[in-house]
Amino acid sequence: MATFIVMLGPPGVGKGTQAKILSEKTGLAHISSGDLFRENLKNQTELGKLAQTYMTKGELVPDDVTVAMIKDRLTRPDCKAGAVLDGFPRTPAQAEALESMLQEFHGQVDAVPFITAGENVLIERLGGRWTCRVNGAHVFNEKTNPPKNDKKCDFDGAELYQRDDDKPETVKNRIKVYFEQTAPLISYYREHGKLAEIDGTQAIDQVTEDLLVALKK
Ligand code: AP5
Ligand code: MG
Numbered sequence: 177m178a179t180f181i182v183m184l185g186p187p188g189v190g191k192g193t194q195a196k197i198l199s200e201k202t203g204l205a206h207i208s209s210g211d212l213f214r215e216n217l218k219n220q221t222e223l224g225k226l227a228q229t230y231m232t233k234g235e236l237v238p239d240d241v242t243v244a245m246i247k248d249r250l251t252r253p254d255c256k257a258g259a260v261l262d263g264f265p266r267t268p269a270q271a272e273a274l275e276s277m278l279q280e281f282h283g284q285v286d287a288v289p290f291i292t293a294g295e296n297v298l299i300e301r302l303g304g305r306w307t308c309r310v311n312g313a314h315v316f317n318e319k320t321n322p323p324k325n326d327k328k329c330d331f332d333g334a335e336l337y338q339r340d341d342d343k344p345e346t347v348k349n350r351i352k353v354y355f356e357q358t359a360p361l362i363s364y365y366r367e368h369g370k371l372a373e374i375d376g377t378q379a380i381d382q383v384t385e386d387l388l389v390a391l392k393k
Contacts, residue, residue, distance in 0.1 A: 178283030179204060179258035181391070182265065182274075182370075184361060185291035187350040188298040188305070189376045190383060193321075194291065195262035196313045197384050198391075205254040209264040211312035212245055213237060231341055234349035236266060236357060243273040250281055258283055266358045271365075288365040289387050291376035295351060302347050306336035321380060 181198065183191040192208055199206035213231060216224030223245065230237045246264050249255070265271040278284055293301075301317060308314035308329040316323045316336060323329065327336050341350065365371045372390035376383055 178256065178278075178281060180274075180278060180283050180285045181258075181260045182285055182288045182365070183260065183262045183291070184288050184358075184365065184371075185376060186293070186295075186298055186354045186358075187347065188302040189291045189293050190301075190380065191262050191291060192313060192315055193380060194289070194383060194387055195260045198387065199260050201388070202260070204257060205252075205259040206262060206313060207246070207249055207255070207259045207264070208262040208313065209242060209246060209266070210262075212249060214312055216245075232346070234341055234346040234353060236353060239267055239269045239273070242266075243270060243277075246274075247277055250277060255281075258286075265361065268360055268364060271361055285365075285368075285370055287372060287391055288361075288370040289372050289374050289390060290362060290365070291374045291383065293376040297377055298351060299344065299347055302342045303344065305338065305342055307339055308332065308334050309337055310334035 181204065183195050185191050195206050195208065198204070213224065213227040217228050218224070223241065226241065227237045242264065250259070265274050274285070301320065304318040304320070306316045306318065306323065306327070308331070310329070310332055311334070314329050314331050316330070323336060328334070329336055341347070362371065372393070374383060374386045374390060378386070
C-alpha cells in the first residue's frame with residue numbers, strides 16, 4: 177500500500193516547510209497544490225490563468241479543476257510509494273475525491289498532521305516570507321528563517337520573491353476561507369482516527385521532531 181500523509185493547517189503555519197523536510201526524510205514525493213498552480217501560471221497554461229483569478233483574491237480554485245490536477249500529478253512515477261500532500265485536500269469534496277483516487281492507486285491516507293498557530297503568528301510569518309522563484313518548496317522568512325545571502329535562495333541561488341497573495345488583505349481572506357471551507361476536515365480526519373495535532377508555534381526543528389514522533393505512532 178502506498179503511504180499518503182496529508183498536511184493540514186491554516187495558511188502560513190508551516191505546511192510547506194515541514195512537507196519538504198518530511199519528503200526528504202521519508203523519500204515520499206512532496207506535492208503542493210499551491211506550487212502546482214503557481215507553476216502553471218508561470219508557464220501561462222489555461223489552468224494557471226484560471227487558478228490565478230481565484231488565488232489573487234485568496235479564494236479556493238474550484239474542486240473539479242483542483243482534483244483533476246492532483247490526479248494527474250499522482251500518476252507520475254515518483255508517487256508510486258506515496259506522497260506528502262501539502263495543501264490538498266482543502267474541502268470535504270476534495271477529501272472524498274482523494275479517497276476514491278487512492279483506491280484506484282492502491283494507497284491510503286496514513287496520517288494527517290494538523291499544525292496549529294494563532295492568526296497573529298500566521299499574518300506575521302506570511303508578511304516576512306520569501307519564496308524561491310525556481311522552486312516554490314524553498315521558503316524563507318526574514319525574521320525566523322532568513323536566507324544566508326540577502327534575497328537569494330540557499331539551495332539554488334535563485335532570486336527570492338514575496339508571493340502576491342501574502343499581502344495582508346489577501347492573507348486575511350485566505351484565513352477566513354480556511355475556517356469556512358477547510359476546517360471541517362479537522363473533524364473528518366479526527367473521526368477517521370488519522371489526525372495528529374502539532375503545535376506550530378514552536379521552532380521549525382521542534383515542529384519536525386513532533387511530527388516524526390506523531391508519524392511513528
Ligand atoms: P498554498 O500555496 O497552499 O498556500 P496556503 O495553504 O495558504 O499555505 P502557505 O503556503 O501560505 O503556508 P504554509 O503552511 O505552506 O507555510 P510555509 O511553510 O510557507 O495555496 C495558495 C492558493 O492556491 C490558495 O489560496 C488557493 O487559491 C489555491 N489552492 C491551493 N490548494 C488548493 C486546493 N486544494 N483547493 C483549492 N484551491 C487551492 O511557512 C510560512 C512562513 O513561515 C515561511 O516564511 C517560513 O519560513 C516560516 N515558518 C514556517 N514554519 C515556521 C516555524 N515553525 N517557526 C517560524 N517560522 C516558520
Ligand atoms: Mg505552502
